[in-house]
Amino acid sequence: MMKRVIIVGGGYAGANLARALDSRAEVCLVEAREHFVHNVAAIRSVVDPSLLAKIVIPYDRLLRRGRVRQGIVASAFDGGVMLADGATIEGDIVIVATGSHYARPFKPTLHGARAFEDGVKAAHASLLATDRVTIVGAGAVGVELAGEISTAHPRKRVTLVSGASTLMPGYSAKLARSLEAQLRAKGVAIHLSTRVESLDATDSPYLGTLPGMPYAAENQLIFPALGARPITAIFRHMPAAYFDAQGRVRVDAWLRPAGAQRLFALGDAAATGDPMTIVAITRQVPWLAKIIAATLAGESPKSLPAYVPWSSRGILVPLGPRDGASMLPLMRDGVLVGNWTTALIKGRELFIPRYRKEFGYARKCA
Structure with missing residues (x-):
């Protein structure tokens, strides 16, 4: 029988992890909103609101085997989650990826x-x-x-x-x-x-x-x-949870908070040693997908390599479609690149085609 993985939060970390595990487990992604918002492009949408038709994407095509359930999770524990309406969802592994808040209009709120x-x-x-x-x-x-x-x-x-x-x-x-x-x-x-x-x-x-x-x-x-503020209400219900100066929940070397064994924290809400960026997610998600696959196969996370954050703080900062600068998390001190590379990686398209494809909406707007 295929084991169940519950992922709380359908932002970048949660959605990417759900896709990575979709063929390996029965994935249940619990998300409060009905649409994914590609907020990487939200800044440019302030000057070009026509982008909204491309960056607000339904969740209905994200997973092939698993499902996305709309709801608000009140608490999480080894073995499942409890929703705000009192319903309980049981699972073999739980990952909390609740992300962060930012001032409007740069990130969506629970209002949808x-x-x-x-x-x-x-x-x-x-x-x-x-x-x-x-x-x-x-x-x-x-x-x-x-x-x-x-x-x-x-x-x-x-x-x-x-x-x-x-x-x-x-x-x-x-x-x-x-x-x-x-x-x-x-x-x-x-x-x-x-x-x-x-x-x-x-x-x-x-x-x-x-x-x-x-x-x-x-x-x-x-x-x-x-600045961003991590969303950590779920962890604050855990008696053994501790938080860093940014308010992110502290985790062990395998991204488990509060002494949990089969509950993990991921992304902006977790004190991983990475900054709260998509660049960080590109390292965390593949690593955790391997840990979870091995755990479902009966291995202990402690028998596997611990998580190691990027050695340098990487970030991509476009200043419009053609300008900007970025720090790539390569080598010890990172590699600074200028406007041409920044535009090529992010500035021109802001990853919009990539995320529309990942959510199954590559050819037409939502």
Whole structure:
């Protein structure tokens, strides 16, 4: 009899793992939303909302053998999960891949794809209605957004503000310098080591003023881009769970939290040593798929190689379809590549054809 694997969360980590295990186990993917949202392209959709028809994709073609069940998981344990409605799903292995939150409209919420689309369209309308844009936060989302807006609307006055002393804090200084030079060439005003004391909202863009900043009195479109927050409510019900400074659940060398034996954590919610990026998922998912296949065959995870994160922090940061810079997680310190390679890997198509194909929608829009 084929064994059951329950995966909680249908984002990048959960969906990719579900596909990898579909032929090896009876996979049940539990996801709160009815559609997958390819949020890698959400930043560009703010300047080009026509992308929405391509990046909001139903789950109905993701798996051939397994199934996707819509629901909210309240708790997980060795042997199964309990849904918010009280139903229990039993399984031989459970993987929790609940991902992370981000300010709207860059990631969907539990309210579903329609709310996500409405948020993107509202941000786009506000963008068209104003000449000045201020982005608060100079991590990957803030930097990429500044690049997309300044590329699509070169006459708009775009300002990027950060309390950090450099763009892309936590990443290579060479990467930060390359991105800063390109943004300045596009006319983006950059204010580093500048803390914004007051925001009217931190979870969505808004039209308003920004006290203490240049052009403070001018009405402007303000985008909070203050970083991702891991979704870890499920783990907080586990008495033995511990969390790192980012709020990610701590895991053992085989990505198991809270002393669990057959329950694993994956992706943004897990303190794997990787950053919260898709680049990290490309390492975690194949490794965990092998661990689970071996575990289902009767091997102990501890008899298998432990997880080792990338030796360097890799990330891809396009600044529009043609520009940008990336750090590839190769060799000890990573390899910096410029706009041509960044555009080839990510910037031109934002992985849209790949994910539409993986979800079975390669030829027509959802």
